[in-house]
Amino acid sequence: MWRQGTPAFGPFVQLNSPGICEILGHAGFDYCIIDLEHGVIHVDTAENMVRASIAAGIVPIVRVAFNRPELIGQALNIGASGVHIPHISTLEEAEQAVFASKFFPLGGRGVCPFVRAARYSADKTIYYNKANTETMVIVAIEGTEGIENLGKILKVKGIDVVFVGPYDLSQSLGVPGQVTHQKVIEKVREIATMSKKAGIAVGLFVETPEAAIEWVKQGVLYVSLDVDAAILLKASMNYMKLVREIAPASAGER
């Protein structure tokens, strides 16, 4: 996908249902982001959601709630292909994120060969090497401090995607929620340009296919396309709109 330079598309999953991950896979998305930051999802359900993703041939990414080694370790232990770490603002935070995500010599991820990711110990030594090359580290820049430090953050070895969270970014720029505000757009472009220059893929959250197409043209490879609940809401509203248009205004009108 984005590692080969082609754009990949995947929504956030905030509803705690393994079935949703499978549905997204069947629908043809490339990956899904199981959201333990803003979703109402416990880790045991997250493990079933990772399994569901594998069963449906979609890449499971887990967004952890904080940049904490125990949370990153847990996400990778249940078998996430990549870990999405929110609110990275400094060089140190980026280094900590990578350290928690990779085994020696690249980092110091907690070692346990009996977890799902190691196929409950069916995979022996190959697990460590494979995990270090295959595990994706996605760091989210979503504030002005992160942008100021981006030059340094981009030098950290082991980052696969620099992800822009436009909502938090809009708040830190003083225009909360206005993700299409010129100030926000400019900063997104700035982050994208710097990351591309450093040879690191750029990720962005968008809410419409049109926005996705626009940003892909501008070089975004990791396109996080909408949120499961929002997709369901929009589809439901369309359904109801159609029904209301066709149905008589009141039961008496025939």
Add this chain to the structure above:
Amino acid sequence: MNSGKACIGLFAVTASPAMVEAIGYSGFDFVIIDCEHAALSSWGTDLEECVRAAYAADITPLVRVTENDKGMVLKAFNFGAKGVIAPHVNTKEDAERLVRSSRFAPEGRRSAAPPVRAAKYGFTPFPQFLKQQNKDNLVIPLIEEKEALQELKSIIEVKGIDVLFYGPFDMSVTMGLEGNMIHPTIWKGLDDAVKLCKPKGIPVANLCWDIESAAESIKRGALMIALSVDMVIFRQGLQAMTARVEKELRKL
């Protein structure tokens, strides 16, 4: 099994998606997710997670339902089981009920709904789903009471039985043999089942506790072997470990 080679799996009674997945990685051909004796409901999400785990690890999931019940059979197939094993099938009527629960019309009367996991939540067009399910799903009655042996000839006359599962443990209990699965009378029951099923092209499955009895079963014509139970294998591992602990570590 179709090529005449026996396939080997085991029962999972630990009601755990992780265990089902681990069994998948071990190289067995199938896993029987048990809702009869295990602490696993035939109805809800826990069973679905176990079935899903089998897909994730690419092992064939069969479900043994709690009883030969239309609703339980429906759920198991809706969740994505590739076969359903119904316990204590004793009569032709029992077998007919199982087939009726398992197949969509015209062969049966399975209740139809497209947005289920087995139909990829509706991504598989319903007519295609219907044909695929009726063709591929395995309907497996479990013959495990001495009365069932007497009725066997009429049971296997029922159209739509894909495999006949011989249950030597319950069989031995109903014969007063108290769980002795390798008693000559129990082997004879298997032989009778194979003799009746073979001309009709119905493979016979057997439960075995060890490699020796599995080999013996295959020699006698069984084509599907449930080689023990996850909890039993776990207990044996523990006992092997504690035996060495006693011998080698307690003395230190």
